[in-house]
Amino acid sequence: MIRKPVLESAGLDGWIVRLFETIDEGNLPWLSALSHRCEQAFGDALIDLVPSYTTLLVVFDPITLSSSEARAMLCQVLVDLEPDSGVHDGQVHELPTWYDISVGPDLPRVADHTGLAVTDVIEVHSQRTYRVFALGFAPGFAFKGLIDPRLECPRLDTPRKRVPAGSVALAGRQTAAYPTDTPGGWNLLGRTSARLFDRQREGFSLLRVGDQVRFVSVSRETFEREGGNSKPMELES
Template sequence: MRARLENAGVDAWLVRLFDAIDEGNMPAMMALCRRCEAAFGEALVDLVPSYTTLLVHYDPLRLTAAEARAKLAGLLEDLAAGEEPQGGEVKTLPVWYDPAVGPELARLQASTGLSLGEVIALHAGQEYRVFALGFAPGFAFMGSVDARLETPRLATPRPRVPAGSVALAGRQTSAYPRVSPGGWNLLGRTPARLFDLGREGLSLLSVGDRVRFTAITRREFERLGGDTAPVAPLAEVAS
């Protein structure tokens, strides 16, 4: 692992740890986050990890750019790609998988030759790692989806995707925390509150968490407070 430090302004350094997306990157990424928290102390403003990089924001009134860079260089000296076991909390998200709220389920059936039950079982049948948060507050980029479900983003994004929509793009999956535009393939909907201003930390999911989706019935979805408003299929959106 050959990390590179890139200046990201008067109060930040970008640590480029890896060149390719890989689940095996996560232990080193999270280890570096913990090292930064300990080494920077009160001078640390924020850490923004992603698939391959870590953005380190610091207080320029407490540290100069050179001092911050020197700290990071020291933290990277003996950082090994596999130095720590996979950690993170395990979070379970209930999902109502149904064409009414997951209009791309039919598209996946057609492209894969799988039945509706098989598509759902493949998506809900494995554990996903949260690699990054971005796009919108609380939007977690997770991977990796079973290769049989790999599907490109929609050619024309929807102007409105309901909150809680569970979706995939390529071999990534996520759930929309709030109503927003979006071009991912919708598979279902979760009643979980993914972003809450009243919650400590705001986002239900954090980088490094492991996430499991579990299929529930419409009745259970409604009992948990889910919104059953349907989403138009892709053909109707494009027309």
């Protein structure tokens, strides 16, 4: 059950609506419902909505709305808020993933840390359907979870300067795939051929908050046929 929501100022043109304290998949239908209500209530005065795990940042146009007016609207929006009943449950995505040490050099590290065999790490990681909790860090980078507690593994002590696009990774109880080449400190398990950030796609990002994602283990052949980059990590520089 949701406790009393808290509104926190986020400057001249923003409010953070805090609905929860802890990360839980059950938060998503509430945040989704709140987002849709805000879109309706604010109309043209709405600039951005940033949902994330437990909160929604609402950014509005300060020329047409003052903070106190926006606050009053949010209080109204929160009255009788009900979670979305599956209507906005998010799309389901299957990401073809080639789990291999050449593109997932941290498979042995995760195996060591968790006491599982590498094959078990792959099996456990590809079994679950994950939910997207938040996008951030880089365009299209989707924080997903929660992974099986048996796979929990801290991030690297020293982040890599460059992680190739498509890399599938985990850290703590979350998992993600890197949409573009960026620095990164998560444990790399393999690579997906899915295009996570594509300029040909409306909105560019494949994934949105609330979407459901499963990593499907595929062979190198399938991965390459679907356009995956099989260049080994050590040759990537």
